[in-house]
Amino acid sequence: MLVGNYREVPEEDTGFEGVTIRWLVYPKLGAKNFAMRYFVMKKGSEIPIHQHDWEHEIFIVRGEGIITNGKEEHHVKAGDFLYVPPNEPHGYKATGETLEFLCIIPAKKEAIPEEKW
Template sequence: MFVGHYTEVPEKDTGFEGVTIRWLVSPKLGAKNFAMRYFVLRKNSEIPIHQHDWEHEIFIMRGEGVITNGKEEYHVKAGNFLYVPPNEPHGYKALTDTFEFLCIIPAKKEAIPEDEWA
């Protein structure tokens, strides 16, 4: 078992201005099936629409934002949860000072950076 606090995990740049990620659970800790990430988007920052061949499970922790699949937009806030099926386009935009969410993905080589592997 491993117990940690998210503030003890390094906050890393994502390549998108105003967006950071913390890899809370990854294969580095021994996770073989799933990875858990903590995203923070600063006000008006965004992750553009993209897609992958794996699903996402998301839980909004703080703030408000917009999630889109390119056709529909959903205004979400703390307490909302989402399921993004494999290959569905998805993008995120922060509406408040910070928009923070947990995102769970499968522990697949193509989804996780090399430094998060054991």
């Protein structure tokens, strides 16, 4: 069993201004099926619309934002959850002071950085 606190996991740059990620659970720690990540997006920051061949399960921990698939927008807030199917376009924008969310993805080589394996 692994027990930790997200505050003790270093924040890493995502390549998007105002957006950080903390890799909480991943294969190198023993997770064979899923990876869990914690994102923090500062107000006004965005992750542009993109898509992958894997699903995402997301839980909004803090703040408010907009999740879009390019056709419709969903305003989300703390306590909301969502499922993004494989290959569905998706993008994020923080509208509150911050938007913080957990994102769970399958443990696939193409989805997780090499150093996490």
